[in-house]
Amino acid sequence: RQPLVTAHYEGTAILQCSFCAGALVDTAKIPRIIARTGQSERCSERVTSLARTVLRENQSRRIYELRSKTTAVAALACPRCGNLMLRRFYSMSHLIEIDRCSFCNVTWFDQNELEMLQCMIHLRLTSDT
DSSP states (O other): OOOEEEEEETTEEEEEETTTOOEEEEGGGHHHHHHTTTTSOOOOHHHHHHHHHHHHHHHHHHHHHHHHTOOOEEEEEOTTTOSEEEEEESOSSSOOEEEEETTTTEEEEOTTHHHHHHHHHHTTOOTTO
């Protein structure tokens, strides 16, 4: 519930929370951000370690979801329109939990999640490995 400020990430304008470091990204811009992965700097060791840990932890959560048929839950209110966002994994290969608003087509990444997603894609870390 803090004001979001415009920031630039991988050459793309995003909205960022200066309090929690989360980022609100237009869903259509995510592929543009991902396409820039690895072009400037490599993933830091800290982010690589975080990405591997999150992937391992979320693999067990994904198995639970498959067994219970639960794929998305309402989480937080969209910072843009106020409707409830759905919490789900970015994809079944890249198990980073994100919050997506289907009303205004934006995605919320908690602190480090966007960078971890980029790292997973750059290092080809998937739930299959």
